Amino acid sequence: MFELTKSDFAIVSHLINETEYEVIFAHAVLDQNQPGRIFTDNIENPTVALFASKGGHYFLVGNPHNDDFNNSLYQFLMDENNHWVFFDLYTFSSEWSEKISTFLEDHVIKVKRSGFSFNPERFSTLPLWKEAIPVGFEMKVMDEILFDQYQNEMDNHFKMLWDSPVDYVKKGFGYCLLYEGRFASVCNCYYIGGGYAALDIMTAKEFQNKGLATLTSMAFIKKCLERDLIPSWECQAENLPSHKLASKLGFDKQDEFHIFWWHKNKKVLENYLKRNSELSDINLL
Known part of the structure; x- marks a missing residue:
């Protein structure tokens, strides 16, 4: 996968605009309001992108079937030097969820988030x-x-x-x-x-x-x-x-979705699971 320079960030804007859910941290990186990195498969014709906020929030969107990109993505996610002490990975694709589950295995937990719209x-x-x-x-x-x-x-x-x-x-x-x-x-x-x-x-x-x-x-x-x-x-x-x-x-609850949560200290994940063991929507992968 290729890391974009800030001057090229806009070439993946169509990917983020195709999603139904507004991922604010990805927009913050794309708009260059806050620090972050963007990776894609092809600078000329991007079909997939990883938006990585420096704050530890990642958004994966686009084609899940590019093997070269997926191999690089795996290397990126498994390299602790690329992350702060944690990262949250958002994706609203069932296909991507399956791949990420295979990539990270027992290194992450999958948690449910609630989204709201402002009234x-x-x-x-x-x-x-x-x-x-x-x-x-x-x-x-x-x-x-x-x-x-x-x-x-x-x-x-x-x-x-x-x-x-x-x-x-x-x-x-x-x-x-x-x-x-x-x-x-x-x-x-x-x-x-x-x-x-x-x-x-x-x-x-x-x-x-x-x-x-x-x-x-x-x-x-x-x-x-x-x-x-x-x-x-x-x-x-x-x-x-x-x-x-x-x-x-004045916020109305709209939807629920899952994210992947990785932490450098696996004890943190284990303790979180213990505290929330009664919640079936939280599990160690």
């Missing part, structure tokens, strides 16, 4: 978030300093998602509720591309179950609408609190 009419009925901020809390737009603080103190994965705090502020956005200068709840732009913004929510343990995630999410969604972006929500199928919050914010 602006439902969101418009919600009260104004500014009027619901509790006493002692302050809502702030994530600037370079706050974002750098956040990725160092709460979620270092964001260092993989964005090239720098400057790049984040230039292309993305987020909101945080602060309490005495500390992060209480944050809603960040996880990926942005294709006219969509995928949100990510983090609430500090001591501030959970107080409705703070609702407020930061509402501020984020309002900014999406101001920028003519469609907010995007997906989560693990078993994450019922996330389902509940999504519905509260």
Whole structure:
């Protein structure tokens, strides 16, 4: 398989546009909003592509029957040096799913995700978030300093998602509720591309179950609408609190799908399976 230069990314745009499900991280790479790589089978006439976000999210789309590409794909996926500590692989093709299952065998687990679509009419009925901020809390737009603080103190994965705090502020956005200068709840732009913004929510343990995630999410969604972006929500199928919050914010559940999850430390996968052993839709391959 061939790795495309950024100047050639657009030659595979037809492949991603043929899919029914909007894969925001793949659009983020294609639009060059966030760091990533794209591989294909033929630079002149591409029929298959692997979109690889630096953040560890992969999307495989197109012809599953090119042996040369598949052999290279296998080598890429099996080489730990190509990945961060994990990767999630998305594909909405049953044929690709069978091949990936054969490729990776017991190196991954297959988990179910839930996808949602945004309903602006439902969101418009919600009260104004500014009027619901509790006493002692302050809502702030994530600037370079706050974002750098956040990725160092709460979620270092964001260092993989964005090239720098400057790049984040230039292309993305987020909101945080602060309490005495500390992060209480944050809603960040996880990926942005294709006219969509995928949100990510983090609430500090001591501030959970107080409705703070609702407020930061509402501020984020309002900014999406101001920028003519469609907010995007997906989560693990078993994450019922996330389902509940999504519905509260005006998202309608649409579909469920499986992804492949690889982790460098297989104990992480095993522990995940133990915690969710009652869920038949999660299994070790």
